[in-house]
Amino acid sequence: MSSSHMDNIPSTPGKFKMEKSPYIHRFRLHYSSLAKLTFWSFVFMGLILVFFFKSPSSKSTSSSSSSDLSRRSLKTTSWGGPVWEKRVKSSARIRTRNGFSVLVTGAAGFVGTHVSVALKRRGDGVLGLDNFNDYYDPNLKRSRQSLLERSGIFIVEGDINDVALLNKLFDLNPFTHVVHLAAQAGVRYAMENPSSYVHSNIAGFVNLLETCKNSNPQPAIIWASSSSVYGLNTKVPFSEKDRTDQPASLYAATKKAGEEIAHTYNHIYGLSLTGLRFFTVYGPWGRPDMAYFFFTKDILRGKSIPIFEAANHGTVARDFTYIDDIVKGCLGALDTAEKSTGSGGKKRGPAQLRVFNLGNTSPVPVSDLVSILERLLKVKAKRVVMKLPRNGDVQFTHANISFARREFGYKPTTDLQTGLKKFVRWYLSYYGSGKKSEQ
Numbered sequence: 407m408s409s410s411h412m413d414n415i416p417s418t419p420g421k422f423k424m425e426k427s428p429y430i431h432r433f434r435l436h437y438s439s440l441a442k443l444t445f446w447s448f449v450f451m452g453l454i455l456v457f458f459f460k461s462p463s464s465k466s467t468s469s470s471s472s473s474d475l476s477r478r479s480l481k482t483t484s485w486g487g488p489v490w491e492k493r494v495k496s497s498a499r500i501r502t503r504n505g506f507s508v509l510v511t512g513a514a515g516f517v518g519t520h521v522s523v524a525l526k527r528r529g530d531g532v533l534g535l536d537n538f539n540d541y542y543d544p545n546l547k548r549s550r551q552s553l554l555e556r557s558g559i560f561i562v563e564g565d566i567n568d569v570a571l572l573n574k575l576f577d578l579n580p581f582t583h584v585v586h587l588a589a590q591a592g593v594r595y596a597m598e599n600p601s602s603y604v605h606s607n608i609a610g611f612v613n614l615l616e617t618c619k620n621s622n623p624q625p626a627i628i629w630a631s632s633s634s635v636y637g638l639n640t641k642v643p644f645s646e647k648d649r650t651d652q653p654a655s656l657y658a659a660t661k662k663a664g665e666e667i668a669h670t671y672n673h674i675y676g677l678s679l680t681g682l683r684f685f686t687v688y689g690p691w692g693r694p695d696m697a698y699f700f701f702t703k704d705i706l707r708g709k710s711i712p713i714f715e716a717a718n719h720g721t722v723a724r725d726f727t728y729i730d731d732i733v734k735g736c737l738g739a740l741d742t743a744e745k746s747t748g749s750g751g752k753k754r755g756p757a758q759l760r761v762f763n764l765g766n767t768s769p770v771p772v773s774d775l776v777s778i779l780e781r782l783l784k785v786k787a788k789r790v791v792m793k794l795p796r797n798g799d800v801q802f803t804h805a806n807i808s809f810a811r812r813e814f815g816y817k818p819t820t821d822l823q824t825g826l827k828k829f830v831r832w833y834l835s836y837y838g839s840g841k842k843s844e845q
C-alpha cells in the first residue's frame with residue numbers, strides 16, 4: 407500500500423475524532439482449508455478496500471488525512487488541472503500598481519471572508535484557501551464563499567496540512583503576503599476534540615511556514631493569534647509585554663505555541679512574521695459557536711441562555727471587537743509588514759517579528775451583551791446564570807492597543823451596541839426571525 411503526503415497528519419480537523427480503521431480485523435487462523443480460504447478472501451478484499459480509500463492521486467486530495475473514514479462528512483476535494491490553475495492565478499493577480507498578492511488561509515471563515523473582500527476591494531490579488539470543515543455549519547461557509555466569488559475571489563478547497571497543495575500554490579504564484587487565519591477556533595471545544603487544535607493550529611501552521619520559508623520570494627506572514635494567550639493574568643489592560651505562560655485552554659496553548667514557532671521561523675529563516683491577538687471578534691457573517699451568535703438564535707427561539715458568572719457573583723466580561731475594526735487592524739499590519747529576508751530556505755539577514763493586540767479597549771459584561779441583544783431583538787431572554795465552567799474560559803479580557811496604534815494607527819471605532827445592531831440586522835436577513843433553521 408502506498409503512502410501519501412497526507413499520511414503523517416497527526417490528527418483530525420473539525421468535529422471528527424479518530425476512529426480505528428474498520429478494515430483492520432484480526433482473524434484467528436483455523437486449520438481447515440475452508441477457513442483458510444475464507445481468511446485469505448477477507449484479506450484480499452480488505453487490501454482492495456484499503457487501496458481504494460487510501461490511494462493518493464496527484465491531482466486530488468481530501469481535506470483530511472490518513473485514517474479517514476472518521477471524516478466522512480468532510481467533502482473530498484480535488485485540485486489541479488489547467489482550469490483550476492487559471493482560476494488560482496487570476497484570483498491572485500494584482501490589479502493595481504504597488505498592490506500585493508495575498509494568500510488568505512481560512513478564507514471561508516468569519517475574519518477570512520471580511521479580510522479577503524477588503525483586500526480585493528483595494529486592488530490586491532487574493533487567493534483563498536479553506537478546508538470547509540464542519541466544526542460549525544458548512545452552509546454558512548459556502549454562503550461566504552459565494553460572497554467572495556462575486557468579488558472575484560477563488561477559494562481553493564484544501565487543508566493547510568497538505569504540503570503538495572501548498573507547494574503547488576506557491577509554484578503557481580509568487581505571493582507577497584500570507585494572511586493566515588485558518589485555525590481550529592473556540593476555547594471550550596478544545597476539551598471535546600483536542601487533536602483538532604494540534605492538527606490545525608500547530609501542525610498546519612508549521613506546514614505553512616515550511617512552504618513559506620522554502621519559497622522564493624518568501625512572503626511576509628500575518629497570522630491570527632488570540633487574546634486567550636493572556637490566560638489567567640489579572641493585570642489589566644493586557645499588554646503585549648505581559649507574561650503569556652498560563653493559558654487556560656488548549657486553544658490558548660496552541661496559539662501561544664504558534665507565537666513561539668513564529669519566533670523560530672523568523673530566527674532561522676528570516677521570515678517576516680506578525681501575530682495578531684484578536685479579542686472576541688463579532689459581527690455580520692460571524693461564527694455560530696460564539697456566545698453573541700447563539701444567544702441571538704436562542705433568544706429568538708425562546709430557549710434559555712446560560713450566562714456565566716465568576717466566583718462570588720463576579721462579572722465575566724469581554725473586550726468584544728467589531729469585525730470592521732479587526733479588518734482595519736489586519737490591513738494595517740499587512741501594510742507595515744517588512745519583507746522576509748530569506749529565500750529558498752536560507753536566511754539573508756534579520757527579519758521583522760511582531761505581535762499586536764487587536765481589541766476594543768472597552769470590556770463589556772456578558773450580561774450587558776444580553777441586555778443589548780434583548781433590546782435589538784425586542785425579545786426578553788430567558789437567562790440562566792451559571793458558574794463559569796472550568797473548561798477554558800477566563801473571567802475577563804481587556805486590550806491595551808497602544809502598540810498597534812503607534813505602528814499603524816489602529817483605532818477601533820465601533821462600540822458593542824452599534825456593532826451588535828449591524829450583526830442583528832445581518833442575522834435577521836440571513837436566517838429570518840428564527841423560523842428558518844440553522845445548525
Ligand SMILES: O=C(O)[C@H]1O[C@H](OP(=O)(O)OP(=O)(O)OC[C@H]2O[C@@H](n3ccc(=O)[nH]c3=O)[C@H](O)[C@@H]2O)[C@H](O)[C@@H](O)[C@H]1O
Nearest residue numbers: 591592632633634684685686696697698712713714772799
Ligand atoms: O479572543 C479570543 O481570542 C477568543 O475569542 C472568542 O472566545 P470567547 O471570548 O470565549 O468568546 P465566546 O465563546 O463567544 O464567549 C464570550 C463570552 O460569553 C461567555 N459565555 C459563553 C458561552 C455561554 O454559554 N455563556 C457565556 O456566558 C464566555 O464566558 C465569554 O465571557 C473566540 O470564540 C475564540 O475562538 C477566540 O478567538
